[in-house]
Amino acid sequence: MTRAIVVDHAVKQFTLRHTWSIKEYVVWNLTGRGGELKESFLALDDVSLTVRQGESVGLLGRNGSGKSTLLKLISGVLRPDRGQVGVRGRVAGLIEVGAGFHPDLTGRENIYLNGSILGMTERDIDARLDEIIAFSEIEGRFIDSEVKFYSSGMFLRLAFSVAAHSHPDVFLIDEILAVGDEPFQRKCLERIAELRQAGQTLVIVTHDLNLVSRVADRGIVLASGRTVFDGPIDGAVARLRGEG
């Protein structure tokens, strides 16, 4: 068994600062530190899990349960306060649609920018460019115009298409399965199923329980920063539905 992702007793605490200026900070220090300048909450409380290579895992839970924080620890955007996270190979995916897109660049330029942000080399992108454009269903005359003229649907389709062709070792998907119109959504799901079949390690965060039960084998349910269920996806979905 090769482990693709290891999260070992990870703890992540967020500090909510109430101030953003040095002046306020200095005044607070001078006035004897009265009152709380900071407030903290535990986003992840001692979470451990292992994902094997080729597994497709759904991370489920209510809003604020720590799913996205966990995903960010895995991608390296955040680091745990305590505990360890380890990953094998290149981690990439759709954390938020279009994070790496720039409205003043053309569709084609955005493919290169976003592709390389996701860790693809220039040669990778050259080789898959036609495939990416074809998948996004964006017409030829639009691909060389600036992305700010795109409809929101076109924008999302292009973003998904780039990520879906980036071939990372671990593919993270955060709440973006509801992309575009219905035919395109179906196509996205087919693509994810294809990747899964090809042995791609997938971690999917979503609130869409019907959908996740179709694309994941295993489900992990988080509640208040703790793992409360880890098992077959149907069990995880039942658990969440039961909580209602």
Next chain:
Amino acid sequence: MKQPASLEPGLVIPGRSHGLLDVPRWRFLLSLLVKKELRVRYRGSALGLLWSYVKPGVQLIVFYIAMGKFLGLERGIPNFVIYLFSGMVIVNFFGEVFGNTTKSIVVNADLVKKIYLPRELFPVASVWVAFIHLVPQLVVLIVAALVSGWRPGLLNIAAILGALVLTVVFALGLGLMFGAFNVLFRDAENFVELILMMAAWVSPVLYTWAHVATVIPDSLDWVYKLYPITAAVELNHVGFWIPTAAVAERYPQGTGPLIDSLPMWAGAALVLSVLWLVVGQTVFSRLESRFAQEL
């Protein structure tokens, strides 16, 4: 940090980088980030990059008339406008690198928060953008110098390159440090603006070293000379101003009114700048783990 038993070989800790040393591996993305930055800066402008030539050109003419002729500064300093402009190019370059690197993380907050990349990419992209904006100023300066009978030797060219390297290293070190501070406290941006406002006056751009030497006590000479931008400005004077016709005539020995033992001071300033870059990178790496949650 030691590798815990739970992580077998092949598993790596995400979000760890080797700082600036990682940047060369990402040069393709770096080039795209630079292109994006330039595109954004010149969007919707018909003349585009041409503006970068017009501005310094007009500036040079204004200085020539107002300071050289009206204020009569060209009587004390031969080819005053070349003296002034070769110093100002360095100060502008310093300002652009330092100012933009300071803002670079906050400006790219969307990316920093969502996708892990070596965060040093953003400051380094700002450095390249600053280089591209330096080119038009250098072109204007070279044209003006040629008109004034500029005949540089190899050493003069080396001095120009030295001035640029010194400025970049020092400004990037400062920029990494203040760019990281800026994530925690946006006051850093204002503080940097204040520093940059002073930068134009602290270095011998509008006056010569001789003016300073008569005022500050000898025991404090070294502070002034060790300041890397002073050394860079003087090196640029060696590159552009010293080998022009009128200056060569007035100062046949070739050093002019510049600081004495310039090579030594420039070397010391370079050592200081490299150390500063290491400090800046260290501070940046320390604070980096908090970027995504503080932005």
